[in-house]
Amino acid sequence: MYDFMKFRWLLCSVYLILIFSLFSCAAVAPKKDIAAYVDNDPVTIGDIEYSLQIAHRREGLSKTKSIEVSDYVNKVIDERLLVHEAIRMNLDTDPGLLNKVDAFILRESVTRLYNDEVLSKVQVSEDEVRDYYKKEYEQYTLSYAETNSVEDAGALLETIHEETDFNALAQLYGSHEFRKFTVQATHARKDLNKKVKEVIDSLEPGETGNVFKSGGSYYIIRLISRNNASEDEFEMNRERIKELLKKKGVEQRSAEYLEYLVRKMTPEINQELLSSIPVDVNRAHRSEWLSDKRVLVKLRESTLTVGEFVKMLRPGKDISKVRTIKQWIDPKAVDYEALDRRYDMYSDLKDHVTRYKNKMLVKMFVKNELSSGVKISDQDLQDYYVDNHEDFFRPIRYKLQQITSNTRMEAENIKRELMNGADFSWMAKNKSIDKNSFAGGMVGWQGKHQMPSELQDIIEDLEPGLISDITRSGDLFRIYRVQEKTESKVEDFDRVSPDIYRRVFAVKYEELYESYLTKLRSEADIVINDEVIQDLDRIINNSTS
Secondary structure (H helix, E strand, O other), X not given: OOOHHHOOOOOOOHHHHHHHHHHHOOOOOHHHOEEEEEOOEEEEHHHHHHHHHHHHHHXXXXXXXXXXXXXXXXXXXXXXXXXXXXXXXXXXXOHHHHHHHHHHHHHHHHHHHHHHHOHHHOOOOHHHHHHHHXXXXXXXXXXXXXXXXXXXXXXXXXXXXXXXXXXXXXXXXXOOOOOEEEEEEEEEHHHOOHHHHHHHHOOOOOOXXXXXXXXXXXXXXXXXXXXXXXXXXXXXXHHHHHHHHHHHHHHHHHHHHHHHHHHHHOOEEOHHHHHOOOOOOOHHHHHHHHOOOOEEEEEOOEEEEHHHHHHHOOOOOOOOHHHHHHHHHHHHHHHHHHHHOOHHHHOOHHHHHHHHHHHHHHHXXXXXXXXXXXXXXXXXXXHHHHHOHHHHEEOOEEEEEEEEEOOHHHHHHHHHHHHOOOOHHHHHHHHOOOOOHHHOOEEEEEEHHHOOHHHHOOHHHOOOOOEOOOEEEOOEEEEEEEEEEOOOEEXXXXXXXXXXXXXXXXXXXXXXXXXXXXXXXXHOOEEEOHHHHHHHHHHHHHHHO
């Protein structure tokens, strides 16, 4: 069944929730919600909030960090200037942009539909939580036997009717390879599977149920006792139960609402054509089916062709044609209903769409006009390499082996053998206790900053082939050997040129960006409402302090 929970729901991040909570604490009067004007285009408090949300999501700003609201106001003003430039260049009519905006509207609309028709409809009462606890946390003490065949189970059941002591039966049959006994065990009802629940619901304490099958085994259960759920543990399980019931309620409401939507939209299915399509299309004829353009299903403006349907059928899988069609219909029904609600016209989504579109326009403008305007020559790269050669300095690196011991005495014995000519790799494989022993103690290449502090103190005195003194690391004792050692040097230009290119590009882009914005600012009519910004700064930073 199509899982309504897996639609294109957009989950707000923790940072977005934080920012929303800040602004819900103190609302600004409608007449004072304009932070600035850019060529008569208002920059609202909502625009500043959006910029803060993006910053929190990307930068992970701390709740206790002071926020300079004026910086965000200037950032939004700069972005608005770039938006105006993008519109002037007709980038707002780009088909790729319009497709992204449509996709954003759809995702956000589906989220609001889900909130309106599913989440807001599911409530869990205190009585429901308590009733669930009383039922599912009831304690059952059981004895049971497991066999591998129904014949064994039947024979054992007759014995159980005659012999009431499960303990005696366990001793009698315990060595039988096909039988397993549990003399007595206590379980909460919630931990039992459905079949076990069905059996014990028909039993009184002391009674034994009939044989039943679960998985590949056959079981016989005796109910020893049934005890009410402990009131003492209700509080510690309250929230867990509430979340569980909420989840079940959401799943049920999702399925019901989805079924309602599909009925409402009455998809047209060509049943005759559907019946003619084999579930497991022969590989030799698959390409023929895939090219079939006949319409199999129609839901409003959307159609599913035979070829598209066959592509959804994975060869060799347990496939239901009806379920496969449902997987196509269900999300389409949700999408159509979400768009029909016109959230983008009659809710806060209208502003969100504008801000999203502006963000996309800025990205397009930066990519098409600014980034493409950055020119980098070979000489620029060479000059940066010469002027910043210390950034490309490669320190000495060491190829190390180690032997680890539990005691100093053992380490001293190993060191003695090494000094007498024993092979380090052989000693590591046979004497070392760490994970590198199987590789002859090979640790690999390391820079000094990667080494344990006790090795950092002595590494510069170790030349290739030399063996270190015994060092101590916590409760362990180690001996090191340097196999190879590199010299410190500046990396070759060809090796670091991609990194240099990125750095030079960033510098030149920033210069071009700032120059372009300086020009736009000088030509624009920008009015800043300092009073609104101060109020906003006070609201936010008082809330985060």
